Amino acid sequence: MPLLHKIAGVVIVCAVILGLTLPGERRAREKAPTAERAGNTSGTADAATAAKASGTPAPGGSGTPSASATPTGPIPAAAPAAAAAKANELGQVPVLMYHRIVKKPEMSLDRSSKELYDELTRLAKGGYCPITAGEFAGGRFNVPAGKHPVVLTFDDSTPGHFALDASGRPQPDTAVAIIQRVAQENPGFRPTATFFLNKELFGLEDGPAGAGLKWLVQQGFELGNHTMTHPDLAGMSEQKVHEEIGGMEDRIVQLTGAHTATLAYPFGSVPRKEKWARGDGARYSFQGIFLAGWRPSPSPFAEEFDRWNIDRVRSEGKIKENDCTKYCSTAWLEYLDKNPDERYTSDGDPNTVTFPKTAEDRLDGTYRARARTY
Incomplete structure (x- = not known):
């Protein structure tokens, strides 16, 4: 093999090794490893x-x-309260990815009702405040000063996510019931999440499904698109991609009268051309798209944030499978607790973006007019 070819091979191998992202390392973002079954x-x-x-x-x-309207002078000083809260609105945000919620887990991506309750309680005690996937993708959310946003996402619209009993209340042990319970026990923990839907719609027939989806929206939950049949979009034609995503969007609009704001790729698998998933005329047009992911997402105000490839973290303990000892929710939440300077901490004002001066180079310039430093 010619010497130049050998050198090129070594360079490529080194690039791959250096590209692997461990918790807290701020390297260029790559496509995250995909889970078996991923989920506005x-x-x-x-x-x-x-x-x-x-x-x-x-x-x-x-x-x-706009960039042309962006100030070029020094960034104004942060409000004293924001500085006191050690606000860092360029920090990382955990977007947690859940699948089936069951009493006794049977599959690798399952979480028990107790595991969900324990993790949400941990988030509440740790100062996290849930926001929706759409709010996060658009950078439009209001979290109290000193608190941290977290996005709770549930893929595949399975029965363990949501069901109503005869009195019209959420069935015990479903994700919705557990979220509401944790919110009641922890004032300030907003009872919201985003449900990425497939055609089964929690196992409900069309009539109950429509009533159920409207109930969720009325209660402050968000609906997202996860395709009709959960296919691998990577190997599909443009027409098939539009059919899968558009078909699901048609059904949601038919049942609720409203479009979704975000999409989650099944298996985290991206179509051959990403624009096929982003929009299809008036049929669907998303604000952000979520991957299957293995790391927290950058702040929506950071230069590295990509609304079309938003990272998520699988909810799981520190187990060996899929390297969850480093990349699943328990490990990442522990890491952010130990490294609070890397975590998104709110300044309490949705009209400003506050961060330490040392982080200024990470700011997306389109937000400079709202920027404040300390």
């Missing part, structure tokens, strides 16, 4: 890009200031 009004990629350039909010977008 919205602007298209083109609309969002145009809005960013012009300063005009895209449909469902965050209305970020």
